[in-house]
Amino acid sequence: MDARAWDDRYAATELVWSVTPNQFVAAETATLPPGRAVDLAAGEGRNAIWLAQQGWSVTAVDFSAVGLEKGRRLAGDADVTWVCADATTWVPDAEVGASYDLAVLAYLQLPSAQRREAVRRAWEALRxxxxxxxxxxxxxxxxxxxxxxxxxxxxMSAADVLGDLAGEPYEVLHADRVARVVPDGHGEQDRTAWDCLVRLVRRAG
Incomplete structure (x- = not known):
């Protein structure tokens, strides 16, 4: 889907995603000291807003202006800067540069070549x-x-993501698939979805 298609999708309903953060984003960042974060492909901003509420200064990047505007309204006075840009081509402002303490990519759905570009954009923004x-x-x-x-x-798999960063200096804290329980909602047994979770620390090259 391109930016126009996502604009239409976000405009068609009050919220496409929940207002609460993704459970893995919340769990994996809960003990990190707040600093500067970038949320690439932020959508309506649920993760960016939550991070800001935890004390982070957040840049939320998405190519859907409609999604970002919804996030801006939800955020209120939270410390979030909203940037309309494609995750595969975004670069930080020159004043900021590679100074981010955290880069988040949550449920970005792209073919491998484009995914690699987004992964590397996120990586290159990190200090x-x-x-x-x-x-x-x-x-x-x-x-x-x-x-x-x-x-x-x-x-994708964790191995795919690590392959996107081949040659880069990092420490692996988590690189595997994780189970996410999906409530049935109809009184039947809950189901399991499998997600890829990769958490790395960038080392000096």
């Missing part, structure tokens, strides 16, 4: 010692899980 965090629908979810995209081209 040495900064945290890279990606959460996405895992490749195995198609056959073993529930929900999520049905196009295998936009699914």
């Amino acid at each position: 040495p010692g900064g945290t890279f965090l990606l959460v996405a629908h895992d490749t195995t979810n198609l056959a073993e899980g529930t929900g999520g995209p049905q196009d295998p081209a936009v699914l």
